[in-house]
Amino acid sequence: MKKTLFVLLFLSGAFLLSGQMLIIEGEGTQRKYDVRELEQIRFAELDSLSNAALGLHTVTGIRQVRLSEIDCLDLSDTSGLTLHHAGKTDRYRYADIDHAEFMPVVIPDRPAEARSGSEFMEDILGTDFNEREPQILEAILGGNIPDMLREFITLRSTFRDANGDTHTVEYDVMTDYLSIGSNTDYCRIPMGPQTAQQIADAFGCILTTPKLCDDIWRHATVRLTPIPYAPVGDNNSQVYKFVEHNEDINAAREAAGGSFRELIAGIKKDVVICNAIKTKPGYVAIYGWHYQNGSPIQPLYTGHVDHYVDYSHGIRLVNAVVRVDGEPMDAYEILKDPVLYKLLSNEDGAMRLPRYRY
Numbered sequence: 001m002k003k004t005l006f007v008l009l010f011l012s013g014a015f016l017l018s019g020q021m022l023i024i025e026g027e028g029t030q031r032k033y034d035v036r037e038l039e040q041i042r043f044a045e046l047d048s049l050s051n052a053a054l055g056l057h058t059v060t061g062i063r064q065v066r067l068s069e070i071d072c073l074d075l076s077d078t079s080g081l082t083l084h085h086a087g088k089t090d091r092y093r094y095a096d097i098d099h100a101e102f103m104p105v106v107i108p109d110r111p112a113e114a115r116s117g118s119e120f121m122e123d124i125l126g127t128d129f130n131e132r133e134p135q136i137l138e139a140i141l142g143g144n145i146p147d148m149l150r151e152f153i154t155l156r157s158t159f160r161d162a163n164g165d166t167h168t169v170e171y172d173v174m175t176d177y178l179s180i181g182s183n184t185d186y187c188r189i190p191m192g193p194q195t196a197q198q199i200a201d202a203f204g205c206i207l208t209t210p211k212l213c214d215d216i217w218r219h220a221t222v223r224l225t226p227i228p229y230a231p232v233g234d235n236n237s238q239v240y241k242f243v244e245h246n247e248d249i250n251a252a253r254e255a256a257g258g259s260f261r262e263l264i265a266g267i268k269k270d271v272v273i274c275n276a277i278k279t280k281p282g283y284v285a286i287y288g289w290h291y292q293n294g295s296p297i298q299p300l301y302t303g304h305v306d307h308y309v310d311y312s313h314g315i316r317l318v319n320a321v322v323r324v325d326g327e328p329m330d331a332y333e334i335l336k337d338p339v340l341y342k343l344l345s346n347e348d349g350a351m352r353l354p355r356y357r358y
Contacts, residue, residue, distance in 0.1 A: 051204035055103035108143030117181025170323040177314035190313040194358035205317035211346040220265035222258035268314025278353035
């Protein structure tokens, strides 16, 4: 993926204006750029697969602007920057920006009036699957998620293709599972595979595969022991159990010394994509929930109908743009390729349908 000068300079850290120069403070370094030149930078150099964004960490949370839509950066005002993009103009005061960075996936900004996680869960308390799924979809597509889910972490692993050839694979993954709410009040939210797939498609992502679930666990810096509940009737499918599990996970993370933005694993079974999506339509595939030794509680299982959801299910998204030996590729095309599919899947045979139908 090509990056413009603008993207590279904002990765450096603190920045300030001095006359007609933009001064970028890095770790023991200082670089200067002519403001008039920066104002003319356009963003047409990105790879056609890119879903990348400029992420501004502001006092009101992360704000993202798709790089391919940015027309002009105006730095003529010493108190703030102005972005012209997609027919709109947004202005940000430097005093309100902590830092800025390149981000691989664009997610809508969280509205100021969005419901907190506890408020949303109270709203859907007592609802059944068909009642709450549209509400979950609307909330997440509207950007009502905590910032930890916008800050995808790039993982690098070495995998072999179906011919046994070795490749370096880099993929960007959410640090945690899809949640609704703010940074200080959010709840991880189980959902059906069709809702999860719609969200993944809207954000330019894929759902995980069992192979990626294992790899994410290996990379995770916070690995928690699974917290299962004994089944009592249909209690485990009720919203109050979703909330209880979320609270127990956060308490366990705090006890383990983990932080809000770290890559976490061992807390949910993933709703995954696999060959059974094609061979068993109308069912959901789940996998994972790893013990401390790395083995999953849940081997790949496709016995639940697709409208079955319980507290243990989670949705973790992966950027659909995957870099193989440094070259960006579409993850769906990789999964369908008779040789390369092994880079993302541990099944026998490429996926003819690597997504849920909705």
